[in-house]
């Protein structure tokens with residue numbers, strides 16, 4: 001295990017499992033709005049038929065009441081094929097200030113069309129982030145040389161086709177691990193309820 005976080009600047013240690021579950025979802029919501037939040041960029045691990053993969057993503061939306069996390073992506077990215085073959089994934093994040101690791105077991109539903117996609121794209125296309133979803137080449141395509149030019153700004157007259165997609169991750173189970181000067185604690189939150197685990 002990594003060194004335990006220092007005891008200074010810590011909020012009082014939460015004592016009950018419901019308190020901890022509420023607090024971790026509150027942090028997930030904060031991570032969406034706070035660019036500096038350590039959980040804003042979790043690792044998303046997926047596995048296709050015969051391979052496993054992992055990559056950093058940005059946590060874009062969090063809905064505690066539905067236990068749902070949303071990620072935005074390019075519909076042509078290789079992770080989409082993996083998820084279509086096998087929708088199970090794991091999102092892993094570490095918060096050094098809280099000393100909390102989360103491992104969220106998720107079931108991912110990709111959305112490439114429909115109201116959820118079009119309404120978000122309507123907002124996103126007005127921002128510089130739109131470029132992430134407008135490339136003529138798919139992510140991972142081979143290039144003859146390093147790209148030298150920044151991508152062109154989208155034309156308002158003839159908008160290029162976008163490849164914006166949403167990965168909707170239904171959180172089925174959370175494995176929470178706390179590293180603390182008084183000793184580590186671990187708990188599971190899943191369909192069986194909440195329970196303490198040996199760290």
Ligand SMILES: Cc1cc2nc3c(=O)[nH]c(=O)nc-3n(C[C@H](O)[C@H](O)[C@H](O)COP(=O)(O)O)c2cc1C
Nearest residue numbers: 041055056057058072073074077078079080139140
């Ligand atoms: C800080 C950071 C944030 C990223 N955010 C996203 C994201 O929100 N969505 C995404 O699809 N890729 C994101 N990426 C790129 C992915 O890590 C990955 O390189 C890309 O999606 C291709 O992954 P794939 O080949 O597994 O599909 C991010 C990378 C970094 C370093």
